[in-house]
Amino acid sequence: MGHAAEKSGSDLDLTDLAERDDERIPLKDVIALAEKVTTALKPLVRSLDRSMHQELKEILQAIEGLRSELSRVDANDIFAKRIPEMGRELSAIVKATEVATDTIMNVAEQVLAADKSDPQKYAAEVEQHMMAIFEACSFQDLTGQRVTKIIHTMEVIEDRIEVLCKMIENNNIAPLSSGELTDREKRNRDKLVSGPAHDGEGVSQSDIDAMF
Amino acid sequence: MALDRSMRILIVDDYATMLRILRNLLKQLGFENVDDAADGHEAAQKVAQQKYDLIISDWNMEPMTGYELLRHVRADPANAHVPFIMITAESATENVIAAKRAGVNNYIIKPFTTEVLFAKMQAVFEKQMAG
Incomplete structure (x- = not known):
């Protein structure tokens, strides 16, 4: 103390x-x-x-790194460009199949209703109608090309979603670069391949005829 | 050469259905001497082995496009003057101009009718005769 x-x-x-x-x-x-x-x-x-x-x-x-990588996912590109474009392609497919179905059914009805009393005349008429069916069947080629474009767009979106998921799991995964063309897009650009045009786009057959 | 029903035609498209349609349409028009190829590369091989009087090709094919086939054919002195008609869904102006510069004789936009196909075939051969 x-x-x-x-x-x-x-x-x-x-x-x-x-x-x-x-x-x-x-x-x-x-x-x-x-x-x-x-x-x-x-x-x-x-x-x-x-x-x-x-x-x-x-x-x-x-946070800055995450924000930078998120911007590379480019949601704007997906929602403003790719998804609406898929919608347009799907609408065009529906329209093409509708027109083709209508044409084929009309032809079938005309064949069924044709006068069969003159076999030669009937045969010629049927042959002519068959040609129209062949023409209408060409829709399959165009819709096939449109479906291919849709599949490709879905693959791009799938890739970006995968990047997003991996970013959430592990911020070290390098995401797809925003705005960069995929290999297929580069190939198509180089080879002047863009697929069927929408109504009102591209040149018409009469414009082409004038060029030739 | 005039448009002759016995002429040998090569049709090129990667869609088997389209080849079938073309073959049937040509048959109905009286052309039965028709070969086909599923892409530009296969067509180039056929052109190297066989002389054709007319080539009708799609544009969008892999691995070799119709445009590349056209340039390949035009670069080959033996086939440089073989009439070449492009039938395609590619309707951008730049495509038509590129094809014309590469030497295509006519260009048909899909979908097309038998009448259009025949009219273009006639036009190509009439122009050749006149030229």
Whole structure:
């Protein structure tokens, strides 16, 4: 006890205070001890500050990286261009099959209704109608090409969704570059292949005839 | 050479249905001497082995397109003047211009009718006769 009473100010430590039994601590001793504790904690606070700053910096970098990769998924390209284009292709397919079905059914009805009393005339008429059926069947080629375009678009979207899923799992996966053409698109561009045009697009047969 | 029903024609398309349609239409028009190929590469091989009087080809095929076949045929002195008609869904102006520059004799947009096909065949051979 006497030991604690002998010390004061900067010489004082917590052990000294704990050993005191008079339960009266001078204010100057409390202040001195508080200063001592503050001085002792300064390096710890500085290191905590540095490490927190580093953590925040890394979080910011991760968010920026994620944002950059998300932009590469290019949702705008998918929703503004690719999906509407698929819709147009599907509509064109529906229309082409409808026209072909209608043509073939009309021809079938005409064959059924044809006058069979003159075999030669009937045969010639049937032959002519069969030609119309062959022509109508060419829709399969065009719809096939449109379906191929749709499948390709779906593959592109599938790739980008896969990139998104992998980004969520692991931010290290390199995503598909935004706006970059796929190998097939590059090939088609180089070989002037764009598939059937939509109504009102491309040149008409009469325009082509004028060129020849 | 005039448009002759006995002429040897090569039709090229990667859609078997389209080849069948073309073969039937040509048959109905009186042309029965018809060979076919499923792409430009196969057609080029046939052209190297056999002399054709007319080639009717699609554009969009793999691995060799109809446009590449056209350029291949035009680059071969033995076949440089074989009439070549493109029948395709590719209707962009740049396609038609490119094909014309490469030496195509006529260009038909799909879908087409028998009348259009025959008219273009006639036009090609009439022009050749006049030229």
